[in-house]
Amino acid sequence: MTGSERPAARAAEVPSPLDPALAARLKRNADGLVPAIAQQYDTGEVLMLGWMDDEALHRTLTTGRCTYWSRSRQEYWVKGDTSGHVQHVKSVALDCDADTILVKVDQVGAACHTGDRTCFDSGQLPLEQ
Structure with missing residues (x-):
């Protein structure tokens, strides 16, 4: 399998690299993806949202570096490989619904491809109260 071939697209041919119990718990969207929120471990700051399939989650769990699936480029990417803005994994958890x-x-x-600290730095919406 090359770096850009998606296991989700070949689910019948490629078994999940995850522990079967974990793979069975995950609730994926129609494209085989699960949203992944990156949060700064010591401050709680929400940094970004990316997408993972079974292979990306497996790589994240086994390498200590965040790996995501790029929906626009249709390939895996490891945060920081081109920018140097690395995400060192401290912990990984599923929410109560495993989605x-x-x-x-x-x-x-x-964390943001625009150069901002987070992907949420420039998108503040006014509250109507």
């Missing part, structure tokens, strides 16, 4: 992954990381540099 969202929370990855607590030690973020080096900006």
Whole structure:
């Protein structure tokens, strides 16, 4: 399998690399993906949202670096490989429904591709009360 072939697209051919109990718990969308929230481990700051399939989650759990599936490029990407803005994994958890992954990381540099610290730095919406 090359770096850009998706296991989810070949589910019948490629077994999940995850522990079977974990793979059975995950609730994936129609594309075989689960949203993954990256949060700074020591401050609680929400950094970004990415997408993981079984292979990306497996790589994240086994390498200590966040690996995501790029929906636009249709390939895996390891946060920081091109930018140097690495996410060192501290812990990984599933929410109560097993349809969202929370990855607590030690973020080096900006988390957002725009160069902002987080992907939520410029999107403050006004509250109507």
